[in-house]
Amino acid sequence: MTASSKDRAPLPDQLRDLQRPLRERADLDPLIEKLAPARIVMLGEASHGTSEFYVWRAAISRRLIEEYGFDFVAVEGDWPDCYRVNRYVKSYPQAGEHAESVLRAFDRWPTWMWANWEMVAFAEWLRRHNIGRERGAGFYGLDVYSLWESLDAIIGHVRRDDPQSLALAERVFNCFQPYGRDEQRYARHTTATHQDCADEVVRLLLRLAHRRPRFDTDPEGDFDTEQNAHVMVNAERYYRTMVLGGPGSWNLRDTHMMETLNRLMQHHGPDSKGIVWAHNTHIGDARATDMRHEGMHNIGQLAREEWGSRRVRLVGFGCYRGKVIAGRAWGSEQRKMPLPGAAAHSWEGAIHQALGDDGLFLLDETGERGDLVQPRGHRAVGVVYNPEYERFNYVPTELARRYDAFLYMEETRALHPLHVETSAEAAPPDTFPWGF
Structure with a gap:
């Protein structure tokens, strides 16, 4: 054991020292201050079917657009579908009467990723924000x-x-x-x-x-x-x-995303200034995971390499337990599934044991010190998910090198899809529109 490792605080103490509260919009102030000078801000998600990830990304994006003039949001979605949303939020002619109807047109599986009530709330806000502005904030798709x-x-x-x-x-x-x-x-x-x-x-x-x-x-x-x-x-x-x-x-695919982002910036x-919404596996720097050993790169890595780390900010998301929307196989019926408590050896498990509460972590404050730059499992749930195989859903991650900041939620809810089987569920959920 080296002298430095003897002297440094245990991981739970490091996490407690870094944690900031994450309960309301004002708690984002220190994060927004860090993100505002960047040209590109990337906001992740640990799954494609978790409500809180969409709500917090929307809250962060809203403040960056309102307070700092960010020009667009580009998401892990198909260009044609997302461009219809862009036309709607900018009130172009014959662009649709309501965000709900525009987003229902997302019919490629998995439909719930963008055809959901959380996105309806964000698109309606963005349209209202753009009214009267010569060049409103846009909404685009990065995928291939x-x-x-x-x-x-x-x-x-x-x-x-x-x-x-x-x-x-x-x-x-x-x-x-x-x-x-x-x-x-x-x-x-x-x-x-x-x-x-x-x-x-x-x-x-x-x-x-x-x-x-x-x-x-x-x-x-x-x-x-x-x-x-x-x-x-x-x-x-x-x-x-x-x-x-x-x-x-x-x-x-990720090179295409980066090329599309560069065309949007031009x-x-x-x-x-642009904001990206995509899964953690895309926006978290691949060099801080085992992806680098497989010869894989992603848009977070490419953006840091091309634009420089000072002009790019990467924000990861994670949770300990909850519920999630996913399918058991590619193309299968969407289901609301339990998300069990994260493995004890994972980052989510460590934060749960140390804090047991939601938190914001500004990782750029850690520098290269401490256990936050040591590899540990980080949960990644895709559109296909089977809770019984949960142990396979962890990516070895050097957290403070993969992200500049990390938002952790102790317990999360499933996303609220627009495409549902029964008409009784087709109405907005009781809590809609969250935070808007």
Whole structure:
């Protein structure tokens, strides 16, 4: 044992020294002070189905937008669906009458990630905030999955506003048509035959990037169309890479997210500031986890490397126990599931044992000292979850290197989805809209 390790306080004492209260909006003041000077703030979540993660991210984002002029929120969601929300919150023509109806259009599984009442509350607030502002705060999607939806959006755009590009867009459509909108079928075919649609989608992207057609009903229509073309290029590569296995598809996806974030920053001007919502596995620096040993990177790491750690702030989230929305298999019915108490050896377990209460931890205050930079399990729940296999849901993490700050909740509730089986549940929950 080294002299320094002998002298340092036990982990429970380090956690108690760092903990700040987390009960109401004003408790965010020290965190907001840390985040405000950044150009990019990334807000995580330990699961895609926990209400409190969405509510606290919304509260943080609201203050950054209201008090410090942040320009947009970009989320781990499909570009076409999120762009419809962007049109709604900016009151563009024919953008919808209510956030609920706009968000119900999220029909790709898992629908609950963005079609939920927590998001309805945030979108309605954002629309009200933007009224009367020359350039309101936007809402965009960073993800790469929407191959077919992006193609549909491009064809709709060029048919209305750029008919000279329609023939090329239809050639791309015809190339993909034999696969019946089945990405895996397309990927398997290209692997077997070495024939793909890559050249066609790249030609379409280059044409749209150079033409810049005029859009009469959408001030961002050219940017939307070009971004859909970027999605198509990377989605086509992603699905071909996915069938090969290994870290390639993960890295391609997070690289696409980073490229999209950079385009959004450029789109909003030289002094722009953006907020990202994504799972901890995307926003927490991969170099502080076992992902680095697998050859994987993520958007949090890429942003720190490209923009510098002073201009990027990464905020992780976690909880000890609660309930969560997830499916037992990919594409299966959404369920409200119990989230058991976290493993004792995990970060969540250690904080529970030391504090037993919600807390905010400003990790950049730890420097390189103490056990907070030592690896320990950190729970990560995806859209597929089975509580009986809970022990496999922990990522070895150097907490104070992975994040700049960490929000911990002792007990959490399940998200409130819009897409439900019975009409009785279709009305807003009793506590809606939380915090707004």
